[in-house]
Amino acid sequence: MEEKALVLYPERCTGCHACEMVCSLVHDGESNLGLSRIGIMKTNGGGTNENIPVVCQQCHDPICADVCVMGAISRDNETGALVVKEDLCVGCKTCVIACPLGGVLYHYIKGCAMKCDLCGGDPECVKVCLYDAIEFLPMDEWGIKTRLKGAENLGRIFEVVYR
């Protein structure tokens, strides 16, 4: 299967939480922001981007899988997603602590780790976002888009710094 990744656009995000609601709905059958694998981080800074979608980036060398004492996090070869085997997980939260992104969370009802599984290859959050702040793109295209975006950002930083 073609390798795809979730691409997040903070500048488009309005913080409406629709992605979080649908995420918990499809995974747990209830619309509950506390059970969402994707999260909107509200920054309290004075900058322009105050809502930043955060979700597991399915690392290539994942530290969450590394620290798991039950080997409960492994890659789904179909989708490329790192998936928690809930029957193995003992809920020690070491993966939650270790992930630098906050991509792994704790399912307070099931008592185990939870993280984005890319909905089996067809992420619901992408479909529900009204502002296209999340896209699910093939790695190649993703690379080009982010590079373009990077150049754009660099321009803006120069503007700020050398104004």
Place this chain on the structure above:
Amino acid sequence: MKVVIVGNGIAGFSAALTLRRLSEQCDITMVASETIPLYSACVLPDYIAGKIPREHTFVKTDLDYQHLGIHTLFGREATEVDRSEKTVILDNGRTLPFDRLILATGSDAIVFGERKKGVFKLKNLNDADDILEHKGSRAVVIGAGAIGIEIAVALYSQGYKVTMVEMMDQILPLGLDQKGAGKVRGMLEERGIAVFNGERAIRTLGGERVEGLATDKREVGCDTLIWAVGMRPRLELAKQAGIAIGERGGIRVDAHMETSAQGIYACGDCVESSDILTGESYLNLFWHNANRQGAVAARNCIGQPTAYPGSQNIVNVDVFGNQVAAFGFTAEAVNRFQDIPPLRGKLVDLSIIEHEQDGSYYRLVIMGDRCLGGQFINITRDIGMLWSIMVKGTSIAGLREMFANEALMDRRPWLHRIRPFFKTN
């Protein structure tokens, strides 16, 4: 290529798995004294506490080994390595030829004195079985590190009256500084677990059965005594083979996990490895280090030179619903760093960022411009990034500059997550 792996812990298994992923032809044989597939020693306290059933401690099944095409010689002890003949000799006299040998012999719990009835350690699954079968009512746990605390909490939940005896003047000496340790101690004492710090265990009392423990200050009665003072690498085979042992008491390995004997690799709890922060060799006996070392050993063994980045420590204990986590070094440990060359002379500005609020607490240990450790109680979110900042050696002054510049922060939104940690003081 014939590879023999001695030991079936996570290091040995991770080595076998990596070998198989890299080569379908490689002939892999695993020798282990236990007859069961890979299980997680880290969750044994949960098993004792009755939180998970026995079968839940297993990470792999016998079938997994079959699917991977790994020959298993379980229930056998490797007694000898013949370096010139390149063979391993087993306790039943069988010889196994090898092209490469991986030693993953692991560690065992340190136990002093005689093993009276009722005296236990906790390292293997059968140790946990023994403790469960014993069914005592009053326990003394010697050692208040992470494992000691987990055992104490587990026994408490099984209805035991628990007393802890720790030689150092605080609990969790490798994870927390005095302040955090005091809080965790409070959590234990609140439930009626007595904690005696700064007391040395002198001898066990009783005849055939244990009836108590004498420390240098008191006698505590008990019918169950558990040693949790630490783990010691198992070196019998390495010593017999004439492989060099390091100063810290583990097999000495280079960055490629190769021992002093060419073609013989070692990984996991039996080795001493370089710490990612200081570069010094320590016994870093943690699951994730063993996991990674096994993979590195396998890669090198099959001819893909790979360097081990260094060991990292992370302590994570659940104390009656309070999550206690720590990584890196404590301020106490940093104060003892005078001897460590890469850090020498930089001790002038040790600073602490510390904050507590509504039952949560954190402390960051910063030396010069680097974060060297973090201690957290009831905080789990967003500290992974602090860990990576510590490992990477990110400049703290640089971070603070970034935090102050909103325009830059917008370009590094993830830093918003850790900015609050640096706001106090």
